[in-house]
Amino acid sequence: MIDRARLAELLDRERGAFRARNPLSAAAYERARAHLFGGVPMTWMNKTAAGFPLYLAEARGARVTDLDGHEYVDLCLGDTGAMAGHSPKATVDAVAERFSRLGGATVMMPTEDAAWVGAELGRRFGVPFWSFSLTATDANRWAIRLARAVTGRPKILVNSYCYHGSVDEVLLVVGADGAAVSREGNVGAPVDPTVTGRVVEFNDLPSLERELAFGDVAAVLMEPALTNIGIVLPEPGYLDGVRELTRRHGTLLINDETHTFSAGPGGCTGAWGLDPDIVTIGKAIGGGVPSGGYGLSAEVAARVEGMSGLDLVDMGGVGGTLAGNALSVAAMRATLEHVLTDDAFAAMSALAARFADGVQEVIDRHALPWSVTRLGARAEYRFTSPAPRNGGESNAAGDPDLDDYLHVYLANRGVLLTPFHNMALMCPATTEADVARHHEVFAAAVAELTG
Template identity: 75%
Template structure:
């Protein structure tokens, strides 16, 4: 690739971006009392140099302060996988907040029992508890795993993503040794004290790490997502389940992003049998919520421990967890929006997106690869496709990412800022996907000359 040509294209596209978005640029410049000038620092990750500011959103469209409307294939990095403000969720929120009143009262609602039953139908785990985020669900699942196993370490995959869980920020280094993940902010202890790590798809390393006898749980996504989609090789997930059982280690499946695989995520689609399952983001239809499910065995082991404080200060709850507003939104999302039928259509569009991207890669002869996970598709700058997190990390190209993202934004398409992921929602159309493919085609054509 001609890097000078790439630099020139980025410069051209950023200039166009700045010219088209003066109000967003002004809003960003004036946000002097926000750390990083954004409500949350990751919002500053924008290929154009400053973030687009949201004005309105509905379905698969967002409109910025400057009046530009976009096909949204980012969808809040999964948080809006139901689409923006789906009508059933809007109605449920209005009913709970405006008609009935009481967004949060530290009192349960009948909606919560429905949500628990529906999550059981989808994922198979019979007992559920709610949180506000998937990160919280993961933290609480880890606490329970340590409590019932009496072991302290958590094993994760290299370059995994489980929110800001401290134990997950560990990678396999170039020499095969465990290393603290670069960029980790203010770790309470060296992550190697709390965690072990194995590459995804590496059962040999997993077996060796578990043989140390100090791992309480394996916390993993059934497919890696936040370092690019890395799919499990045949027999890998079955091997993980076998090894965890042999070593008396609990298996926690984080389905927060892999929920895109279907109405019950990878767990339902692939017949997985985790001991604990965590999820968040999408199930609330845009309203903050998370949840974790427990097997009967784990539930019994927790309940047999009368020394654990699950009511007050034991570290497995939050004041706003399970609040009436979040639960109402979750019920509406699962009952009326992210239904089995909706996922069938979303997966078909995901396949069209992946196939179209693969055709463009072949057309232009670029050494890239594409992977699909239901309603989600993503390409990486590697061929063949990476088989683990380390390989996918090594395939990263920040300048090329920036070019493709700002080029798409300038032509009305939004992708997830951190990687080349495109996600569809129930409101996304085939024409939307085709429009994205046309933009990607043009971007690659300009790049290769």
């Protein structure tokens, strides 16, 4: 239903407007190319709809301002890392207290904040024993090693087109013939990931049962809802089926709640009453300060502690003297205690529902074969209907030119979405006016495209 020539014309126009209105960001990018690999601090920052990234000047709450002085409604929020909003006061105060008055950001000593954070995460996610990292990627890596240790099994099973950071075992997908293959573009894999992993499509219990029957899977590592390939929600009974099958086959279940934390104070695990063996999380819990962690059930913790010969103190640790540092732990406590509270999640989810309803109204008005899906405080629109039911379908529904058109159109009018997909996230500082602004611009973009 989309006139591709019209789309190309509009995309070219919007990219030209982006270049014209952001000369300082463009110049900063060109200077950086002489010193930074790829011209950016992290190569994923080159994922931009307009050819170069906007450069940050300031960020507060649900707003960011770039070098050229343009203010944006930020619905990206650090792709979940700033779910608490940018520099929430409680977190800023706690970090300043720890780093300035008390000092000791990195000291090889625990602080009392850590036990508070562990207890709070236990309350929210239902697993009682916690340890910390700096990223969810590191938490996932260590959870995988613990699962292999206690089960004596070599393989990890994941869902096709999942996202668990740069963990080697997860970078495989279901190929065209149904067999597992290395994910396209996998950089420098130490071994073919099919050697260390198995993969099935999300929402496919028969395939999961088939792969677990080999008896070599230490753990199923999964998001309770896929997010980074676009939001894909579990079908009724699917997650119960996963839990039953993993128990039957002696396989541990790891819920990665890093992105699905948007579902509520305890992520999908808390919102849907799930019962994993291990939970991993990162990004949002530190209010923007690098933070991550993994939580163990009482049974798994006892099994690990009961194994002789495991070096859990020196080389066996999660790695890095910065993990669980006093500054990150202070940020986690303040964020969980005062910012990402139960009440905050209720308000954020209500705004996300309003966002999804408004997007659906525009889709219906133009009779577009698109869909919108919500997971608590997060919503996303896709260029297919019905919404995809697994990662393979979601990947096939991608439309890079249409993605880029909407992203650059919105950015040129003061609204930012997550650059990797059409995801909008609400934080405690997001307002109804912010959501209304998105709807106004989104409706104009669609009208120009379809008119």
